[in-house]
Amino acid sequence: MPVYDPLSVINNFRYTVALPAPSLYAQYNNLTNVDIVLNALLRLGFDDVYEVSAAAELVSEAAREYIRAHAEEAPFISSACPSVVRLIRVKFPSLVSRLLPIKAPVEAAAEIARARAMKKTGLKPEEIGIIFISPCPSKVSYAKAPLGIEKSNIDNVVAIKDVYPLLLPHMKHDESQLSPISASGRIGIGWSNAGGEAGGLLVDNYLAADGIVNILRVLEELEDEKLHGLTFVELNACSGGCVGGTLTVENAYIAAAKTKRLVRYQPVSKNHLSDNPELKNIYWADNVEYEPVFRLGNTFKESLRMMGKVEELTAQFPGLDCGSCGAPTCQTLAEDIVRGDAAPNDCIYVLRANIADLSRKISHLTENADPERTLSEEDDRLLHKYIKELTTELTSFGVPDRSGKEDPIT
Ligand code: SF4
Numbered sequence: 001m002p003v004y005d006p007l008s009v010i011n012n013f014r015y016t017v018a019l020p021a022p023s024l025y026a027q028y029n030n031l032t033n034v035d036i037v038l039n040a041l042l043r044l045g046f047d048d049v050y051e052v053s054a055a056a057e058l059v060s061e062a063a064r065e066y067i068r069a070h071a072e073e074a075p076f077i078s079s080a081c082p083s084v085v086r087l088i089r090v091k092f093p094s095l096v097s098r099l100l101p102i103k104a105p106v107e108a109a110a111e112i113a114r115a116r117a118m119k120k121t122g123l124k125p126e127e128i129g130i131i132f133i134s135p136c137p138s139k140v141s142y143a144k145a146p147l148g149i150e151k152s153n154i155d156n157v158v159a160i161k162d163v164y165p166l167l168l169p170h171m172k173h174d175e176s177q178l179s180p181i182s183a184s185g186r187i188g189i190g191w192s193n194a195g196g197e198a199g200g201l202l203v204d205n206y207l208a209a210d211g212i213v214n215i216l217r218v219l220e221e222l223e224d225e226k227l228h229g230l231t232f233v234e235l236n237a238c239s240g241g242c243v244g245g246t247l248t249v250e251n252a253y254i255a256a257a258k259t260k261r262l263v264r265y266q267p268v269s270k271n272h273l274s275d276n277p278e279l280k281n282i283y284w285a286d287n288v289e290y291e292p293v294f295r296l297g298n299t300f301k302e303s304l305r306m307m308g309k310v311e312e313l314t315a316q317f318p319g320l321d322c323g324s325c326g327a328p329t330c331q332t333l334a335e336d337i338v339r340g341d342a343a344p345n346d347c348i349y350v351l352r353a354n355i356a357d358l359s360r361k362i363s364h365l366t367e368n369a370d371p372e373r374t375l376s377e378e379d380d381r382l383l384h385k386y387i388k389e390l391t392t393e394l395t396s397f398g399v400p401d402r403s404g405k406e407d408p409i410t
Helices: 007-012 022-027 034-044 052-069 082-091 093-098 105-121 138-144 160-171 186-190 212-223 252-263 300-316 330-339 348-367 377-396
Strands: 015-020 128-134 156-159 206-210 232-236
Touching (some): 015 022, 022 252, 052 105, 052 186, 082 330, 093 212, 128 160
Parallel strands (some): 015 128
């Protein structure tokens, strides 16, 4: 099953608010006005929209204040990418205290969106669905097990690649008819590109790295205290930043160029903490701690048994540490599977191999059929079994299962 939710989750609530990631805008060609996308989300069926980029500007403001007040503890490491935070927690214990203890923009956005929706509608919190439109699976893991807070305000996470084509027909309306919704400036929308978060801090002595291989190198150098004079280190697991997330459709570098064009004439920032009383506390309420692998189970014996399973599973993965599954490394995916939080086919390479294997088995069975194309009872049973498994795997791969014939929204 895909790790993210289908768009039909909007039917589970009386009122829904879409939280579009800023990387959504960069999927469209020649987009000159963010309101075209935001109005299309309303036409698609959401009751309201709150931009994650608006909350990103609040996070940037809080980060500027925090860094100024704690200058002697620098360098700080960005905590916005869940894959990076996870990587630090499992592999770099000495760097955990350097994580910026501020909520990710999507969490701040979810908190504000729910509070505003409750005020506007009078509905109970559970009747309101806060739906994040995400560039990556790691935000799905984040929503289930948030960082620095007990419970996330995000109810569901849907993939940009699922929403992207559905918005297209709703984006063809006359621009003069658009409701003015967008409230983000250059800083907020710029968070979608590598270096965008650091740019919002308005400091010069920062380092921004993207892609798992590069960030591992930077973290090792930080751990060995080889990097000096830095105030801030921005790390994004995906190449190019969130525009390179695995749930997007556009090439990361083209998307990054589109973002730059889109924000060129925007004001620097349009959001300030003092104007957002709904956001009670932008800082982490709980400490984020080192997550050693021997804490897998409740007892030492159980952890040892689970560690053995982790090793076995890790050996089955390609060892690329590509982050496509939402876990920063193949070993952390194996740990998630052993904990019951993920499945082996969350790994795109395992999934592809399964699909190829099932396709081979199906074609072998059909090739062995007699000239009348009849199969023995056993082969017929196997064929149905393989087709069913293949349909499930293809659905995980993002190919919609048309056998149920349901519309993605209704
Ligand atoms: S860099 Fe990639 S994994 Fe990290 S938050 Fe952005 S899209 Fe998700």
